[in-house]
Structure formats: C-alpha cells, structure tokens
Amino acid sequence: MKTKRFLSVFFLALLLVGQLAVPAQAARVSxxxxxxxxxxxxxxxTGAVLYAMNEHDELYPASLTKIMTCLLVLEAVDEGRLKMSQEVTATPTALEGLAEDGSTAGIEAGEVLTVEELLYCLMVVSANEAGAILAERLSGSVESFVDRMNAKAEELGCEETHFMNPHGYHDSQHYTSAWDLYLITRAALEYPMFMTICDASSHTVPATNMSEERVLNNTNFLIRSGREYYNADVHGVKTGSHSMAGNCLVTTAQHASMDLLCVILGAERTQDEKGTWWTYSFVYTDKLYNWAFDNFSYQTVLKEDDVAGEAPVSLSSTDHVTLRPATAVELLLPKGTELEELEKTVTLKSDPAEAPIAEGDVLGSMTVSLDGEELAEVDLLAYTSVEASRLRILWRDVKNFLSTTTAKVILGVLLALAVVFxxxxxLFSRRRSRYGRGRGAGGRRGGYRGSRKRR
Incomplete structure (x- = not known):
C-alpha cells in the first residue's frame, strides 16, 4: 500500500521545568x-506532535487494550477469516476468570451474538467478556490471541508494549505507552468500521437466544450529548480505568480542517468542594483540543509546481536542471508563524547529476525546519528532461574504463611488451651491425672482384 510520500515529523525537545517534552513549534505557544x-x-x-508528556513511559492501559483487540478482529474480517455477520457462541472457557465487578454487557455462556454486535459490546460499554469471546473465536484460545496482540504491536513499531490479555485487566506485565497507543489507534482507524463502532454514543443489541434487546451507552462522555464533558468535535475512541492505571482515554477530534488524536494516561478522578466528581481524562482531553484549535493552523509551505532549487548536471550541454517538490507540503504551525522563518535545506543524491535525466526523476530531497527542528522532508524531482551528449558519455566511459583494474593490467602488459620489443x-640491430662489417653486396667478404679473363 505504501507509495512515495513525505513524512512530516516534529522531534521532541525536553523543557527544563515540569519534565514536559514539547516540540519547539508548540513551545512558541503557552x-x-x-x-x-x-x-x-x-x-x-502530518504526524506533527503538538503536545507530548512522558509519551514513552511504560504504563497500564486498562481497557484501552481493547483498541488492539478490535483492530485484530477487523483485520481478520478484512482478510476474510471472519465476517461481521458471523454468529459466535460464548463459551464457558472464554468467560473464565473475568471479575464480576468488571465492565460487562451481560453476555452469558451459550449466548449467540454476531461478530459485529460483540465489537459494539467491546468498544461502547467496554465489555470484558466480549474481548475474551472474540479472542477465543479468532485464535482458538485467549492465550494464542494475546500472542498475536504482541506480534501485531511489534509489527506496528511499538517498543513499550506487552499485552497479557485482550481486555485490560491489571497485570504487572501488561503495559503500553501513549506513543504506542497512538500507533495502534492509527492502524485501527484505517478500517472505517472501527470509527463507526467506537463513535456510537449508544447502540441497541438485538435480542439473542438468551437475552432481550439491550441498550449500550458509551463510556466516553465526550461524545454523549447532554453530558457535562460533551464536545461536538470529538469522535471515539475508547475509555479505560482501574485503580492502578487511573483514568485513560484515546479520542480523535476534527475542527475546521484540523484532525487530531489525543491520548491521556493516568489522570485522576476527584470530587470538588461542591461534591461534583470530575474525571480528568475528559477534562484534559477537552483542554488539549481547544488549546490546539486556538493556537495552530495549517500553512502550505511548498506547492508541487514551486521551484525548489537547481542541481548541477554532467554529460550534457545543459549545466543544470530545475527542481520541484514531489508533493505539496502542508504543515500545522503556530498561528503567526511567517514562512520566511522556515529553514529549507536541499540535499542532492549526486552532485552533479548525470544526464540523461527524465522529467520527474528523484534527484534529491528538501528538509523544512523551524527553530532548528525538522518538520518535514520531501523528494525533489527534475522539472524537465535533460538529454545527454554522446561524445561526453563516450569520453566518460573511456575514462572510467581506464581507471579499472582490468584496463590497468592490460596497459601494464602492453607496456611490458613494448619494453621487451x-x-x-x-639487441638485434647491434648483432646485425657486428656481423655485417666488411660484407659487400650479396653478403660476400672483401671488395669487388671482377671476373678473370681466360686467355
């Protein structure tokens, strides 16, 4: 699926106070x-990191674990190993060991639900049993499914993640990081059904063989209209909490043209002096989104038809070729940032570039930086074609051949033969000179002897 594309990345800079890592671009705002x-x-x-704090710390994710569970099920559906309409029977083994006070949709052993309904139970009300039932159905056992979870995490580039179960029950060896949860959620969002499910503020599960229809209300109060935390810009994704993990939350939000993803781990839930309980995973998520929407905006840094520099050319009567970006570059920058403040650095693949050059050939790249931090990198292409000179190519080839070991050996042999010759x-000329003295015509010794007359 991968095509040429630029990746836009904000590297993190450590602040001196509060152990807070924030990119230099975000440091321009409060x-x-x-x-x-x-x-x-x-x-x-763009992949730009606007805010980061302890994003690589290994922490307990609680029910945010279910994002990975959902991802693997949707992956299986996409590959044809499962169907959303496929019926699954809850087995006693899948329900073993689940805490009675954990999140549940009330699914019992022997009850039959479709894969789709189980996913709604998993993501909307965070039903632990739904995760175990899906895990067993997909991999044969919960243990085998957990192995697949860890393999998928490694495949996605997660470096601070290790799963022990498909639902998020506490285990000292069950952990992940905010950054890894971003990678996992980003992968899950590639499946449209993922957001359809986790963005449902409520869902009605049809009657089953063991239950009448049941209404599921989402545990994410940011997407439930009428709740004190409701934010119309927020969509999905998953809540999680237990005493060791604190309150955790992954969400996305869209405002105007901005599209953000937020991860909060280990927030508190406290009661104020009026007796009102506040869940700060919701509070800080809302705060971060509003902060970003108020302080950042997209700016087009490069257009595809912009002149991005020149590259020297050899083997041609043309001495240079104009460069252009492979794609337009749009960055999310602090409001008020002037484009003149950006630093653009061109790196050529070869200097000079050898003709012939076709229009669109990749000849180098350009990095865009602000305050010394790299924000984006884009390939630079030849704006036009450049023909090569046959004579210059011939001379190049001759010089290249003469510089090879084979050519040097041949020249050495010819030189040696020339010396021997x-x-x-x-020696031959000296020998002829030595033995040829005094010989007359015909090689006979002495001078001319006339014929003697006979009398």
Whole structure:
C-alpha cells in the first residue's frame, strides 16, 4: 500500500521545568498544563506532535487494550477469516476468570451474538467478556490471541508494549505507552468500521437466544450529548480505568480542517468542594483540543509546481536542471508563524547529476525546519528532461574504463611488451651491425672482384 510520500515529523525537545517534552513549534505557544501520567496530542494529517508528556513511559492501559483487540478482529474480517455477520457462541472457557465487578454487557455462556454486535459490546460499554469471546473465536484460545496482540504491536513499531490479555485487566506485565497507543489507534482507524463502532454514543443489541434487546451507552462522555464533558468535535475512541492505571482515554477530534488524536494516561478522578466528581481524562482531553484549535493552523509551505532549487548536471550541454517538490507540503504551525522563518535545506543524491535525466526523476530531497527542528522532508524531482551528449558519455566511459583494474593490467602488459620489443630490436640491430662489417653486396667478404679473363 505504501507509495512515495513525505513524512512530516516534529522531534521532541525536553523543557527544563515540569519534565514536559514539547516540540519547539508548540513551545512558541503557552503551555496547556496537563496533570496526568502521560499525554500525547498528534496531528493525524502530518504526524506533527503538538503536545507530548512522558509519551514513552511504560504504563497500564486498562481497557484501552481493547483498541488492539478490535483492530485484530477487523483485520481478520478484512482478510476474510471472519465476517461481521458471523454468529459466535460464548463459551464457558472464554468467560473464565473475568471479575464480576468488571465492565460487562451481560453476555452469558451459550449466548449467540454476531461478530459485529460483540465489537459494539467491546468498544461502547467496554465489555470484558466480549474481548475474551472474540479472542477465543479468532485464535482458538485467549492465550494464542494475546500472542498475536504482541506480534501485531511489534509489527506496528511499538517498543513499550506487552499485552497479557485482550481486555485490560491489571497485570504487572501488561503495559503500553501513549506513543504506542497512538500507533495502534492509527492502524485501527484505517478500517472505517472501527470509527463507526467506537463513535456510537449508544447502540441497541438485538435480542439473542438468551437475552432481550439491550441498550449500550458509551463510556466516553465526550461524545454523549447532554453530558457535562460533551464536545461536538470529538469522535471515539475508547475509555479505560482501574485503580492502578487511573483514568485513560484515546479520542480523535476534527475542527475546521484540523484532525487530531489525543491520548491521556493516568489522570485522576476527584470530587470538588461542591461534591461534583470530575474525571480528568475528559477534562484534559477537552483542554488539549481547544488549546490546539486556538493556537495552530495549517500553512502550505511548498506547492508541487514551486521551484525548489537547481542541481548541477554532467554529460550534457545543459549545466543544470530545475527542481520541484514531489508533493505539496502542508504543515500545522503556530498561528503567526511567517514562512520566511522556515529553514529549507536541499540535499542532492549526486552532485552533479548525470544526464540523461527524465522529467520527474528523484534527484534529491528538501528538509523544512523551524527553530532548528525538522518538520518535514520531501523528494525533489527534475522539472524537465535533460538529454545527454554522446561524445561526453563516450569520453566518460573511456575514462572510467581506464581507471579499472582490468584496463590497468592490460596497459601494464602492453607496456611490458613494448619494453621487451624495444630491447629485442636494440639487441638485434647491434648483432646485425657486428656481423655485417666488411660484407659487400650479396653478403660476400672483401671488395669487388671482377671476373678473370681466360686467355
């Protein structure tokens, strides 16, 4: 699926106060101040990190684990190994060991639900049993499914993740990081059904063989109209909480043309002096989104038809070729940033580039930086074609051949033969000179002898 594309990346800079890592671009605006174990805010369009705090710390994810479970099920559906309409029977083994006080949709052993309905139970009300039932159905056992979870995490580039179950029950060896959850969620969002399910504020499960229809209400209060945390810009994704993990939340939000993803891990839930309980995973998520929408905007840094520099050319009567970006570059920058403040650095693949050159050939790349931090990199293409000179190519080939070991050996042999031949000629000429003295015409000794007359 991968095609040429530029990747837009904000590297993190460590601040001196608060152990807060924030990119230099975000440091141009005021600190939104989030009190949690970890937090991450990423622009989905460009990959720019707008806010990051302890994003690589290994922490307990609680039910955010179910994002990976859902991803693997949707992957199986996409590959034809499961169908959304396929019926699955809850087995006693799948329900073994589940805590009675855990999140549940009330599914019992022997009950039959479709894969789709199980996913709604998993993601809307965070039903632990739904995760175990799907895991067993897909991999034969929960243990085998967990192995697949860890393999998928490694495949996605997760470096601070290890799963022990498909639902998020606490285990000291069950952990992940805010950054890895971003990678996992990003992969899940490639399946349209993922957001359809996790963005449902409520869902009605049809009657089954063991239950009448049941209404599921989403545990994410940011997407439930009428709740105190409701934000119309927010969509999905998943809540999670237990005493060791704190309150955790992954969401996305779209506002105007911006599309962001936020991860909060380990936020508190406290009661104020009026007796009102506040879940700060919702509070800080809302705060980060509003901070980003108020302080950042997209700017087009390069257009596809822009002149992005020149590359010297050899083997042609033309001495240079104009360069253009392979694609337009749009960055999410602090409002008020002037394009003149951006630093653009061109790196050529070869200097000079050798003709012939076809229009669109990749000849180098350009990095775009702000305050010393690299924001984006884009390939640079030849604006036009450049023909080669046959004579210059011939001369190049001759010089290249003469510089090879084979050519040097041949020249050495010819030189040696020339020396031998020269020595032989010299010796031969001396020998002829030595034995040829006093000989007349015809090689006979002495001078001319006339014929004697007979009398």
């Amino acid at each position: 600190d939104p101040s989030v009190e949690a174990k970890a937090a991450l805010l990423v622009d989905r369009k 020269g020595v032989w000629r010299l």
